[in-house]
Amino acid sequence: MHQIITAKLKLHTNTEQTLLLREVSLAYRDALNYTSQRNFENGKSANGTKIQKLVYLDLRSKFSLPSQMACNVPRQVGATYKGLLTKLKQNQEAIKKGKTKKKFKGLDQAPKYVSRTCNLNYLRDFTFKNNQQVSLITLKGRIIVNYSGYNKHLELIKKGSRIKGAKIYYSKPTKTYYLLVSLQIELPELKPTDLKQTVGVDVGRRFLAVTTDLNNKSQFFSGKEIIHKANKYQRARKTLQQKGTRSATRRLVALSGRERRFTADTNHKISKQIIKPNTLFGLEDLTHIRERTSPKRKGKKASKKPKKAQRKQAKWSFAELHFFLDYKAVFVKSLAIKVDANYTSKMCPKCGHVSDNNRPNKGLIFHCEACNFELHADLAASRNIALRTLLFRQDWERTGILSVCPDVSNVEAKAERLDRYSELRWSSDTSPRLLVREAMGS
Incomplete structure (x- = not known):
């Protein structure tokens, strides 16, 4: 390795x-x-x-x-x-x-x-x-x-x-x-027995990262400061672009570098706090996420809101944070893998029910319409990621082969994995215990 x-x-x-x-x-x-x-x-x-x-x-x-x-x-x-x-x-x-x-x-x-x-x-x-x-x-x-x-x-x-x-x-x-x-x-090759913990990492914009392990120890990293900075730089950028002089252009270049360095520094600090030794970290496979979730513009009156949403989406540096987590993990004998991102924020970690209605108004409260389980939405997503990471680990122990990134090209294989995810359970909020089907051998 x-x-x-x-x-x-x-x-x-x-x-x-x-x-x-x-x-x-x-x-x-x-x-x-x-x-x-x-x-x-x-x-x-x-x-x-x-x-x-x-x-x-x-x-x-x-x-x-x-x-x-x-x-x-x-x-x-x-x-x-x-x-x-x-x-x-x-x-x-x-x-x-x-x-x-x-x-x-x-x-x-x-x-x-x-x-x-x-x-x-x-x-x-x-x-x-x-x-x-x-x-x-x-x-x-x-x-x-x-x-x-x-x-x-x-x-x-x-x-x-x-x-x-x-x-x-x-x-x-x-x-x-x-x-x-x-x-x-x-670096020495890692075995499943070397990784004592499993952690799910959910990334977003309101909270840059939310992590949870199988003992329900969680971390929240707010994105409030970085959003405030991004809005501040956007206002300055708009003013300088309207000015259009040579000195304004030089200032724009300086601002872009400053913003980029601030974002990278924030991601470095977050990744440093998340990384722990002898841990298997699960990250979402967010390939082409911007294309799949780009806001649609409807008429001239709604033009400002989608434009603002697109700007926030463009400034979302999840790939950089994933990269920092990946390369820092190996230096402390840990490993980061990617799992399917499908329905992580819409699936109930307690009963496995999937529905758009589980996230009312796409807010920060997750409320399952099937079992009435309620939790912070990003924490629920990180639990689902931790469960899926555990499933990858069990397959690794059984087959001796670890896939660090899921193959989502095969529709049937993807449907089979989602079916297996629905059978994973987080027993309760106060005393979490993982229950999986007996066929997995755990």
Whole structure:
């Protein structure tokens, strides 16, 4: 079992080294834009090898890129086009099904690259030296630069962790170059017996996360502060966009970075409080959740409310929180898996009844119309997630195979799992005890 992390190393460059890094990063960016335009004009291919044959000689002669960089540029452009083509295909399918009328415009013109970055290959474009030094390739040969970083990351590099690749990154506010290095860390394989607890994690916007374990110990993380901040930034953004000056544009860029850092910091703090050792965490599979739950606009009078709801939905950073939980769990001998998100907020954790009426007005109170069980809606959802996570764990113990993400492509398999979920029970609010069918062997 291995985990990949990114070590952020600050490069301590002198004036000459800074100019050399600036030169190579700008040339790499210009090469990306040139390759993107050529690929756009020649069929919008996502095949890196095909793109390389088209532009390799030009990248070497026009931009003076080293051979490995001239290979990295077409691969990066191909990956960009692959993502955009996938979105275009999904959009066309959604239009055919009548789910949307909005056309995807990501490929109406060639994608442009703005960031001053540069992808590097280990042992070819960069190598680590003793005394916290790194050798970096430039357009005029190699340079040796001192670096610093997080102590744990520095220790991993010294111990010889497997290095996958790196990227030169330039920070405009601090006018500093960084080296972002991918490290692969080998970790011991986990067994079901190593995970002593099971925890369900429900994510949302009013409460960013609600967790509960099988002993009914719960945690609530309010999203009030982050919503307040998002509304504050939105008002400032609207004012600056109406102004439209160059200084307003610069201010918009600064605000977006500040908001992004605040959101990431909040998710880091929440994930740090949630993660516990020797625990199996269940997360909802929320793939394409925005497309499935996008508010519908009805007339001009209702235009402001759906627009506000869409803005809140766009700012919902559940994927980032899931990512932080996933990679932090393995370092404390825990594991995070994804379970079906279907009806977690509409299913009664006590009797298994599913109905839209269990959430009156989609509020924070869950009231089961079948058994009159009442609970906080997000807590009820986290209980359902914990139950489904337990089911995955039981299958893991029985078969020896763990699926970290459910396959929702098969309709029959999905229906079978939902049927099994309905048979799970949370016995009571005050003394929770899990009851499952005898066929599961527990």
